[in-house]
Amino acid sequence: MKRSLMARLWPNATALVLFVVFTFPVYWMFATALKPTGDIIADTPVFVPTDITFDHFQKALEADHFWTLVGNSLTVTVLAVVFSLVIGLLASFALARMRFKGRRGFLLTFMIAQMAPWEVMVIAIYMIVRDADLLNSLIPLTAFYMIMVLPFTILTLRGYVAAVPKELEESAMVDGCTRRQAFVKVIFPLLAPGLMATSLFGFITAWNEFPLVLILNKDAEKQTLPLWLSSFETTFGDDWGATMAAASLFAIPILVLFVYLQRKAVSGLTSGAVKG
Amino acid sequence: MSVQTDRTDTGTAAAPGVRKTDVPPPDDTGIRKGKGKGERPAGGRGGASAPYVLLLPALLATVILLGWPLIKNGMLSFQNLNPRQLILHLTEWRGFDNYTDVLSSEDFWKVVQRTVVFTAVNVVLTMVLGTLVGLLLARLGKRMRLVLLLGVVLAWAMPVIAATTVYQWLFAQRFGVVNWLLAKAGWTSMADYNWFGTQLSTFSVITLLIVWQSIPFVAINLYAATTTIPKELYEAASIDGAGTWKSFTSVTFPFIRPFLWATTFLEVIWIFKAFPQIFAMNKGGPDRLTETLPIYAFVEGPGNQHYGMGAAISFLTILILLALTAYYLRTVLKQEEDEL
Numbered sequence: 001m002k003r004s005l006m007a008r009l010w011p012n013a014t015a016l017v018l019f020v021v022f023t024f025p026v027y028w029m030f031a032t033a034l035k036p037t038g039d040i041i042a043d044t045p046v047f048v049p050t051d052i053t054f055d056h057f058q059k060a061l062e063a064d065h066f067w068t069l070v071g072n073s074l075t076v077t078v079l080a081v082v083f084s085l086v087i088g089l090l091a092s093f094a095l096a097r098m099r100f101k102g103r104r105g106f107l108l109t110f111m112i113a114q115m116a117p118w119e120v121m122v123i124a125i126y127m128i129v130r131d132a133d134l135l136n137s138l139i140p141l142t143a144f145y146m147i148m149v150l151p152f153t154i155l156t157l158r159g160y161v162a163a164v165p166k167e168l169e170e171s172a173m174v175d176g177c178t179r180r181q182a183f184v185k186v187i188f189p190l191l192a193p194g195l196m197a198t199s200l201f202g203f204i205t206a207w208n209e210f211p212l213v214l215i216l217n218k219d220a221e222k223q224t225l226p227l228w229l230s231s232f233e234t235t236f237g238d239d240w241g242a243t244m245a246a247a248s249l250f251a252i253p254i255l256v257l258f259v260y261l262q263r264k265a266v267s268g269l270t271s272g273a274v275k276g
Numbered sequence: 277m278s279v280q281t282d283r284t285d286t287g288t289a290a291a292p293g294v295r296k297t298d299v300p301p302p303d304d305t306g307i308r309k310g311k312g313k314g315e316r317p318a319g320g321r322g323g324a325s326a327p328y329v330l331l332l333p334a335l336l337a338t339v340i341l342l343g344w345p346l347i348k349n350g351m352l353s354f355q356n357l358n359p360r361q362l363i364l365h366l367t368e369w370r371g372f373d374n375y376t377d378v379l380s381s382e383d384f385w386k387v388v389q390r391t392v393v394f395t396a397v398n399v400v401l402t403m404v405l406g407t408l409v410g411l412l413l414a415r416l417g418k419r420m421r422l423v424l425l426l427g428v429v430l431a432w433a434m435p436v437i438a439a440t441t442v443y444q445w446l447f448a449q450r451f452g453v454v455n456w457l458l459a460k461a462g463w464t465s466m467a468d469y470n471w472f473g474t475q476l477s478t479f480s481v482i483t484l485l486i487v488w489q490s491i492p493f494v495a496i497n498l499y500a501a502t503t504t505i506p507k508e509l510y511e512a513a514s515i516d517g518a519g520t521w522k523s524f525t526s527v528t529f530p531f532i533r534p535f536l537w538a539t540t541f542l543e544v545i546w547i548f549k550a551f552p553q554i555f556a557m558n559k560g561g562p563d564r565l566t567e568t569l570p571i572y573a574f575v576e577g578p579g580n581q582h583y584g585m586g587a588a589i590s591f592l593t594i595l596i597l598l599a600l601t602a603y604y605l606r607t608v609l610k611q612e613e614d615e616l
Contacts, residue, residue, distance in 0.1 A: 093330055208435050
C-alpha cells in the first residue's frame with residue numbers, strides 16, 4: 001500500500017518540480033516587467049509582485065521605432081508564411097498524390113534544403129542583396145524567411161495530404177467536380193489542422209530570425225523585433241524592468257498563439273513529422 | 277522552428293526522418309466511403325506534366341534562394357574581399373589562399389574543437405533529459421500531464437532572443453535571482469558572481485538556455501511516439517514476468533529508437549548552428565572564447581570585414597556539419613530508396 005502511494009507520488013512530484021523549472025524563466029520575465037524598479041533591485045528578490053506597475057511597458061512601447069518594427073516583423077513574417085504555404089501546398093500535393101519520374105529526387109532536394117545552414121551563409125546573401133541594391137529592404141527578408149520555412153512546410157503538408165483518403169477526392173470527382181474543385185471543396189478543409197501547425201512553426205521561425213536581419217538591415221527603421229530586443233538591452237543598460245517588458249512584448253504574440261493552437265499544433269507537428 | 281522550432285528557430289522543424297512509424301492523423305476524418313464505383317486513375321486529369329507544374333514554384337524558389345547563395349558563397353571563398361574591394365566592387369581572385377590561411381590558423385582549429393564539444397554536450401544533455409521528460413509524460417495521470425505539457429510548451433514557445441534576454445537577467449551579476457539563490461543555499465562566494473566573465477561559466481549559461489528550450493521538442497515527440505505503442509505488448513511482457521526495466525528495454529525502447537535517432541540528428545544540426553543564443557548572450561565573449569563556428573564565420577566575415585575569409589570559413593562549416601551528420605543522412609537516404 002505504502003509502496004504504491006510512493007510510486008504514484010514520485011512522478012507527480014517530479015512533474016511539479018519540472019513544471020516550475022520550465023515556467024520560471026517565463027514567469028520571471030513577466031513578473032520583472034510588472035514590478036516597480038525598487039522591487040527589481042531589491043537585495044531579496046520579490047518573487048510575487050504585489051505592487052504592480054505598467055511603467056516599464058510604457059517605456060518599451062515608447063522606445064524608438066517600436067511600432068514601425070512591429071509592422072516590419074508582422075509584414076515579413078506573415079508574407080513569408082503565406083507564400084510558403086501556397087507554394088508548399090502545391091508541391092506537397094504533387095509529392096503525396098502523384099507518381100512521376102524524379103519524385104524521389106525532389107523529395108531528397110527538400111529534405112536536404114531543410115538542413116541548410118542559413119546562419120553561416122549570411123556573407124553570400126549579403127553580397128547578393130547588396131548587388132541587387134536591396135539592403136535595408138523588407139523584400140529580401142521576406143524571400144529568405146519564406147525559403148527557410150518552405151522545406152519544412154512541404155514535407156509536413158505532404159504527410160497531411162497523404163493522410164486524406166484518396167476516395168474522398170475521387171468520389172467528389174465522380175459527382176462532377178473537376179480535380180481542382182475536388183481539392184478546394186473536399187481536401188482543403190480537411191487540411192486545416194495541418195496548415196495551422198505548419199504555419200505556426202513557420203511563423204515562429206520567421207518571427208525569431210536574427211543573423212540575417214542583423215547583417216542586411218542596418219537602418220534602424222527597417223529592422224525587426226529580435227534586433228530591437230537585442231539592442232534594447234544595450235541601450236537601456238541595467239534597466240531590467242524595461243528590458244523584460246520589451247522581451248514580454250516580443251514574446252506575447254507567440255506565447256498566445258502557441259498556447260491557443262497548442263493542442264492542434266503539437267499533435268499536428270508530431271504526427272506530421274512522423275508521417276513526414 | 278524551433279523548432280524553432282525555433283521551432284523552434286526554434287523552432288523550425290520537421291523531421292526528415294521522424295517517420296516510418298504509422299501514426300494516425302490527429303484529425304480523424306472518419307468518412308471513408310467512396311460514393312461511386314467508376315473510379316478514375318488518381319493521376320489522370322491534368323496530364324503527365326501536372327506534378328512538375330505543381331512543383332515548379334517550390335523548385336524555383338529553392339534554386340534561386342538557396343542554390344544561388346550556396347554558389348555565391350563558394351565563389352566568394354576564393355576571392356580577396358575586404359572593405360576596399362567591397363566598396364570599389366572589385367573582384368580579386370586568390371585561389372585557395374583563403375582556405376590555406378584558415379586551415380593553417382590555430383584559432384580555426386580551436387573553434388572547430390570547441391564547436392564539436394559544445395554540440396556534443398548540448399545534444400547529449402538534451403536527448404537524455406528530453407527522453408526522461410517524455411517518458412515521464414507517458415506515465416503521468418491526465419491532469420498532471422497537462423500541467424507538465426503546459427510548462428514544456430511555454431519554454432518551447434519562448435522566442436529565442438526573448439529567452440536569451442531573460443537568461444541574462446536570471447544570471448545577472450547584480451540582482452540576478454540565480455546568484456541570490458546560490459548565496460542563500462550557502463554558496464556565499466556566488467553572491468556577486470559574474471557569469472559572463474569566463475569561458476566555462478558563459479558556456480554553462482548558454483547550455484542551460486539551449487537545453488531548456490530543446491527538451492520540449494524531444495519530450496513531446498517521444499511522448500507522442502510512446503502513445504503509438506500497442507498496450508498488448510506491455511501486457512504480454514508482464515505475463516512473461518518482465519519488470520519495469522525489462523519492459524522498457526524490450527518494448528518501449530525498440531519502439532522509440534527511430535524517434536531517438538531522428539531527433540538526435542535534428543538536435544545536432546540545430547545546436548551546431550545555434551547563433552542568436554550565443555551571439556546575443558555575450559557576443560561570443562569573453563575574449564572571443566565562446567565563439568562557435570557560425571559566430572566565428574560571422575565575426576571574421578561581416579564583423580572584421582574579411583568577407584572572403586568568412587566565406588571560406590562558412591564553407592568549411594557546412595562541410596563539418598555534413599561530416600557530423602553523414603552517417604545518419606546515409607541511413608535516411610537508404611530508407612527512402614526502399615520506401616519509394
